[in-house]
Amino acid sequence: MAEHHGPDGPDPMRAAAVDDAAPALLAAWDAARERMTPRLSWPQLNALLVIEREQGINLRGLAGQLKMILSSASRLCDRLVASGMVERVPGQADRREIALYLTPASRQLLERLRATRRELLAEVLERMTSAGRTALVRGLTEFAAAADPGAAAETARTA
Structure with missing residues (x-):
């Protein structure tokens, strides 16, 4: 990946300022997740977000996106299917291939999560x-x- 520099090259002070601010953003994300999805772990939520972004992704693709081994992604997916958050559908080109889709319940959950997260961020932005x-x-x-x-x-x- 190409490295981009300002007119005077990379500035470690700017990177440090962003790094210092990141925990505040992450705290808002975590507070919203905890409020809306206390039963979902970060890996489960990340899996839902990947499946939302890449409708019909297969298990191997999900594992790659989450940077997990296939067996871990499979167990994660099993828990999401059991909780009614993800649906497994045979692939259209190859019925042995399983495509993953969000359920209406998980779509609603992600919408509420985003709304809550944006409310929390708006409170900070107003200050x-x-x-x-x-x-x-x-x-x-x-x-x-x-x-x-x-x-x-x-x-x-x-x-």
Whole structure:
């Protein structure tokens, strides 16, 4: 991956500032997850998010996205199926291949989770100055694009 630098090269102080701020964002995410999905672990929630993003993903693809071994992903998926969060469907091209889909219950749960997370973030944002909020949103938007250049290229191609 190409490394991007400012006019004077990489700035460790900027990276440290982002690193120092990250726990506040993660705390909001964790508080929302705990409020909405106390029964779901982080790996289970991450699995739901991958399946949401890549409808019909197979177990091997899920394991790769979650950076887990196949047997661990299989057990994780078994728990999500048993809890009614994920549905296994035979593949259309190869019926031996199993595709994973979210259930209506898990879609609702993810919608409520996002709403709760955004409420918690909005509370923090309201304590910031208007200029600070504007700069943060602009910076985070650019940060997200820089972190995933493939998504930025796809957005530019479809725009």
